[in-house]
Amino acid sequence: MQTSVDTADNARIFYLKDEHDHAEGGSTMLGFWLYLMSDCLLFAILFATYGVLSTNYAAGPAPKDLFDLWTVALNTTMLLLSSITYGFAMLSADEGKQKSTQVWLIVTALFGLAFVGIELREFAHMIHEGATPQRSAFLSSFFALVSTHGLHVSFGIVWIVTLMVQVQLHGLVPANLRRLMCLSLFWHFLDIVWIGVFTFVYLMGMLR
Amino acid sequence: MTVMTHSPDHSTGHSDHGHSDQGAHGSRKTYLIGFWLSVLLTAIPFYLVMSGIVQNKEATGVLLVAMAAVQIIVHMVCFLHMNSKSESGWTMMSLIFTVIIVGIVLSGSLWVMYHLNVNMMLSPDMSQMP
Numbered sequence: 313m314q315t316s317v318d319t320a321d322n323a324r325i326f327y328l329k330d331e332h333d334h335a336e337g338g339s340t341m342l343g344f345w346l347y348l349m350s351d352c353l354l355f356a357i358l359f360a361t362y363g364v365l366s367t368n369y370a371a372g373p374a375p376k377d378l379f380d381l382w383t384v385a386l387n388t389t390m391l392l393l394s395s396i397t398y399g400f401a402m403l404s405a406d407e408g409k410q411k412s413t414q415v416w417l418i419v420t421a422l423f424g425l426a427f428v429g430i431e432l433r434e435f436a437h438m439i440h441e442g443a444t445p446q447r448s449a450f451l452s453s454f455f456a457l458v459s460t461h462g463l464h465v466s467f468g469i470v471w472i473v474t475l476m477v478q479v480q481l482h483g484l485v486p487a488n489l490r491r492l493m494c495l496s497l498f499w500h501f502l503d504i505v506w507i508g509v510f511t512f513v514y515l516m517g518m519l520r
Numbered sequence: 521m522t523v524m525t526h527s528p529d530h531s532t533g534h535s536d537h538g539h540s541d542q543g544a545h546g547s548r549k550t551y552l553i554g555f556w557l558s559v560l561l562t563a564i565p566f567y568l569v570m571s572g573i574v575q576n577k578e579a580t581g582v583l584l585v586a587m588a589a590v591q592i593i594v595h596m597v598c599f600l601h602m603n604s605k606s607e608s609g610w611t612m613m614s615l616i617f618t619v620i621i622v623g624i625v626l627s628g629s630l631w632v633m634y635h636l637n638v639n640m641m642l643s644p645d646m647s648q649m650p
Contacts, residue, residue: 342607345611345614349615352618352622356622360626361629364629364630384566392555392558392559395558396552396554399546399551399555400548400551402546403547500600507588508592510565511565511584511587511588515565515569518569
């Protein structure tokens, strides 16, 4: 809204009326959602790269020689369980139960750690067999995609620990609830990306 | 020249414009429904591939993609609490925009690079071509 006032020398002065008050952090959720959408584009590019290069083995190992579906199934279970336990943490936080929130956050972080641990063990096994990222275009794009996801999960775990300290220090104040909500979106988003990874990389790879 | 002032009255015309909602929250029931649907939609694809029960590989692939798509929608609704109303519909708008861009990036890359590969393939009789 603008109001123009004619002054003596006829120069126009515009007064910008203040917009209505925004509650503190009122736009955080939308902003964080937009960040997640841009992250989605990042993963789309990595998926497209993998899709294009996934059959360029350079006479090296193919998915069938490398992947163990039981390991992948175990990993998927870990991530899915961490998703539901984070949901329980959010429910406890909404009910104002600080202690139960902290317990569910610990459980979520442990499942996340298990996921990263299993993935690192799988990578170590592959590299030990000579399937390093520089072996073929297929392996380069595989490691780029899967380890970007793993890196996101690792940062998610750091974030969980940070929020546990915050909740311990300040309790379930509105600012902390907002942060927990952002992390909830982030964590569930990573699970969605993993659906794409296990379907397109592991299961489709074993079909070839 | 612009002068910023604090307007004294907040009463005019902004009563329907609250920014208090912190995003929708789910109930224990929606989380559990989402979890069990996800377990089912994860277990079936793994079973299909590990047992090789469907002989046709193309058919298996189509089933895998279909179940991944359904599971993504389940996660969106049950875990991310997507709906068309949160943030006056802007989350849904940005999601639709992203899905379109992702679709263009994925299908465009695969399509272009597939044809590039096919056309650059050296076939045995290529050397006889003028």
